[in-house]
Amino acid sequence: MHKSERLFQLVNVLKGRRFAMTAQQLAAHFCVSERTIYRDVQHLQCSGVPIEGEAGIGYLIADHALPPMMFNVEELSALLLGSKMVGAWTDPTLSEHARSAMAKIEAVLPDHLKQSQDSSPYLVSSFSHNxxxxxxxxxxxxxxxxxxxxxxxxxxxxxxxxxxxxxxxxxxxxxxxxxxxxxxxxxxxxxxxxxxxxxxxxxxxxxxxxxxxxxxxxxxxxxxxxxxxxxxxx
Incomplete structure (x- = not known):
């Protein structure tokens, strides 16, 4: 598993939990070392993800809106538009990966950014790609x-x-x-x-x-x- 995928999954595992998960539990879940988990947690915390806890006690993420992976509105618009283009204009395998990427991005969008994307002026047509x-x-x-x-x-x-x-x-x-x-x-x-x-x-x-x-x-x-x-x- 690539680091970016692991970080995303780590956020999903910790988000909204009632009880903290220790680095040992997380390391076993992701099949990595505890040191890797400590580095991942530190990376996410520095990126603005509100992970609570500390080494030896455990970690969790409070049940509130997460920042959209530290992307601003324009960056998210570019990423989603690019994913839509890949989904519409390339081959079935890449299209499926593009839809998966869009789902992951949209999963962490606050409501006001979701509304912004719903009113996007761009339409990606796939009519000519049989x-x-x-x-x-x-x-x-x-x-x-x-x-x-x-x-x-x-x-x-x-x-x-x-x-x-x-x-x-x-x-x-x-x-x-x-x-x-x-x-x-x-x-x-x-x-x-x-x-x-x-x-x-x-x-x-x-x-x-x-x-x-x-x-x-x-x-x-x-x-x-x-x-x-x-x-x-x-």
Missing amino acids: EKQQQLNKQCRQAIEGKQCLQLSYCDVNHTATQRQVEPLGLVYWGGKWTLVAFCLLRLDYREFRIDRIQSACTLDIYFEQHSEKSLSHYVALVTAKYANCSNNK
Whole structure:
């Protein structure tokens, strides 16, 4: 369990309890050392979480509203909006994690901040992201994370069908359309493939390595330099 997840769970365990829990009990619950619990409690107390008690006696959180993880209204709005975007525009697995994150954030919001979020001016639409594109998005993401090649059946802007074996490097969202950035083994160069134009994809048992001249950051640097040069020549 990551520290951030443990801290959140620690707050949930201590919140509203009638009796204090000792560091030993908490350590057993989270399968960590008592020293880790002491550090976690100190971290939460310094962040403004009203944990009462002390080492050797036990800890609890008084039954009153908790600060929203020390985020202000604007920060919470940004986090919730970002989670809604992930939930609507990515793949099913990330969407589920986004909904879980939103539930955790909303669980500690005071009423006045919940009302503020209910009146948010932003609406995140998912109309153009169908199940096929979501599954392709997930397959591409997993291939990127696993550094596995993909075999794509692709239809370009001229409706020309082509087969490409690529090394997937990243997914870029262009406001309505996802694009797979990859190193094409046919062209031996970077190419962009719109997810909605991929007819099918097969993850291959072929692995690749990234380096300074074959990576998403290198691709972004080349594109940035290209557009900078175009602007300077105008």
